[in-house]
Amino acid sequence: MPRSKINDIMDRFREIVDKPYEKLKQWKEANKKKIVGCSPMHFPEEMIHAAGMLPVVLQETDETITTGFSYLYPFFCGITRNLIDIGVKGQLSFLDGLIYADICVQNRTAASILRQNLPAIHVEFAQLPSSFTRKGVMENTVKELDRIKASLEKLAGRKIDDKSLKQSIAVYNKNRSLLRRLHDLHKANLRLLPYRDIQVIVQSSMLMPKEEHTELLEKLLAEMEGIKPPSAKGNKLFLSGHLCQSPKADILDLIEGVGGIVVDDDLYTGYRYYAVDAEMNGSPVEALAKRHLEKSLPVPTRTGLPMRWEKYLVERVKACRAQGAVVLLVKFCEPHLFYYPFIKDALAEAGIPHIMVETEHEVVSLEGVRTRLQAFIEMLK
Amino acid sequence: MVTQVKKANKLSSASLIGQMMTASFADIKRQAAEGKKVVWANGLPVYVLARAADMPVLHAEGLIAGLAAKRLEKPFQDAAEAFGLLPDTCSYARSFIGAARITRGDYRLDPSMNQDLLLMPRPSLYVNSAGGCGTGRPWGEAMATLFNVPVYHFEPRFLWHESDLKDSVADFVRQEQEFISLLERITGKPYDWDRLKELLVEVKRAVTLRNEAMKLCQHIPSPASFFDWATNIAAVAHLIGLPGTGDLLQKTKDEVEQRIAKGVGAVANEKYRLYWDGILTWGKIGVLANKFAAMDACVVAGAYTHLVWWPRPELIDPEKPLESIAYNCCDVVLLRSYEHRIKVLSDFCREYSIDGLVVSETQTCRAFNSHAFMIMDGLARKLGIPAVTIGGDSCDIRFYSDAQVDTRLQALLETIEARRKVRHI
């Protein structure tokens, strides 16, 4: 039966997402290849792939913070605290390299603290220009990417030539196109998979060899084509926020549990990750720079974008005909916090009801979140 | 419970700053009324470039810290929070955004409140030059959106490697050039390079005097305290380049030298010399100064006063204004790796004969508090210097607890005492 094949593939994806760092450690022992972690957002993993190393986008785990308390105050975002905590506890020792792209003060802090405390790992800080309107932003972005490329070449012990980089871009474009196919399938059949599973599929792409993920995803999509699940009853919602870390599966379940259906999103472990491809013609480093500079979804970590995030959000919500938006705001995420007043106004002006749910690393009060979400749904009815 | 009989022996010259600040805000308003284009800015003092273009500059940290010290900051925070900006955010940013809301008329001030201080004229340009902090980006974008004005974002680089400084300076100079072109477009006038050089002469004088005076606090007993340097910080921040700052700092240095000559200390009975990491809770500066004095503890230096504002005065050459400013904006402690910071701090602690470290949590400033634990740990291991954290923030007073500071300060001093006894055995 098709459903059990789907489950088998989903189990493979769930495995890696549930215990990512354990699984990567095992993978490394089995494959004897180098692994380079990158912080979410902005850094093009293709460069690591082209050097013959495995790129992974670091994810927040559910681990309770213990040792990390003596390295960093608690008023930092969840993924920063979590990565520092598991880093100093040795769970990231399988990494050969770690690249942090400059996003915000929190992730810069994580880069600095991890560099200091994990001397065996080559930690790089990619200062991609943050002002998109500055003169020379393309040249400076290319320059910085070239610098990181040289650093990766040293780590890998081999050159990253244009040919390999183009091949890697093709591999990544292919995977992104499949994720877009999944996105479209979901929009057409909202009950095909629970939203937590959609997220697992995207996250697992960040944690395993792209080619392997592509193969599994192709099989999964083939199994799902033609399945007509029952029509979705419930309130259609747009999910926005969570710029780096994935929302906890419990919260995604809660949204569905109280009668909401997620139709679309702008999460990092969602649409942001696979929305756009890099060009295949011309210089590949420039193509990667262009993808970052010209095609990124509006984001609060950069300045001088042609469209502000809140305008983009209203457009996306209207386009998918959602009845409301759930803004998932990671506690202490300053880029999001500074945009929230504008998001609030823009949604209100557009007549789009929304609820803002603050999320934390420690699941403090799931009941409180349930109440808010349930009240929101009741409000929409 | 400590009964505070001994008060801080404040520098009398430091008290002049209040009048200068008030006058400067009034002057910004006057110039705006005359039709001059106003600049609102946050962060490192590269905004001095706008002063040479005859544009009055309102500096976020200057305005907000100044108001917070007088406990007038709350309307700004209320204004920002009324529109959905949560209190977890940087309180400087939040308060300045609140000021924007008030200026725009989005938030009505209670008629009983001081309109002079709280209602600032609209800017024609916003400048973000936050050093070592990505928060300046959404902050600057928010301000530009609220006022519908252009924004220039300076991006001093984080110095991942020591050798990055030269490149960083060169890049910053290019940004300054771009900024100056923008000023020319906005004012419609060619840039007055001569005026800039004149300003830099005054800047050099002011910051050199201040640094020399601060260095004199290596003397035992220290003639001035961190709280004095925090009180007059505006002379090298918000007021930099304006007339009177050099004179004020000359008075300051003179007073410090006189105190040394007379053997007078900032604290009547200096038994402990401390270093302050983090910003301080501006609304409690007087309380804190007295609290430490009562415990015979002199906070002789701090990161915020000594390592952020114009840390390289010797590199200021008025004939090379852009490089001068660039060095002073790129070599700020917040842009430095942990290795560099711990080295600078260790040297500091030796030069100033530091017994202990007070780390003010500065809860909403993740640029400042990011390396707190590593620094405490590092100094403890390198120099055996004990440290204590105290709750607080820069200008959001809700994070401060007086009783907690008393307890922890007492614990720090007891630890210092205990270690002294051990050394004597």
Next chain:
Amino acid sequence: MAVGVDIGSLTAKTVVMDSDCHIASYRVIQGKIVDEAAGIASLNQALADAHLTQAEIGFLITTGYGRNMVSFGHKSITEISCHARGAQFLFPGVRTVIDIGGQDSKVISLNGTGSIINFAMNDKCAAGTGRFLEVMAHALEVPIEEMGALSLEAKSPATISSICTVFAESEVISLTAQGRTKLDIIAGIHEAIGRRMHSLVNHVGMTPPVVMSGGVAKNVGVVHVLEKLLETEIIVPPEPQIVGALGAALFARDELKGKVKA
């Protein structure tokens, strides 16, 4: 019969509505945290007061923190919807509902036709809730029922700036040691609650008329401070604690009348 049961953090409330849409009976029972037994007790006692048996319950809706944790009830609806509904029943045309309970507080904004347009909750910390008052009353050795009236007698309220209950408690101790009068401190505590609620109200916006519900609405001092800060009269029902259960009972009545869309 339509019944609403509100299982809160420390109290359980039941309201029984009769067929003419009047309150037939109600009960408030103190219990342990999210106590099913207290819920059942309040239900049974309210039924007894109305001379009814459990078999005569047509539809029962639970609300409150413990709404999903009890074994009885046909449906659960959040206390946000229920407080709004209950307040509207008592005061048609209400536009803003401020509920301050034992452990949480909320503000609900309604439009002209009585639908909820927005709400904000504080359920993460004790500041600005009944718990805050309890802690302070205990620290000052004053019976909690007297706190409100006493706050009105102060000449110059002390300022308590901390948002955290624990910090605020140490501020109160400091103020006492500094020789501030109990009255001034009590007034300061009430102003702190007022400010906290004011900022919650600002999240949602305030349009009069304003109704207050929840146990803390019985505290005249908090009502007074809020009226001052919001510059509007605040209407307090005679039994502010049962507003949630009343709303639940009204929703139950809708079910009985078949008014609810599938």
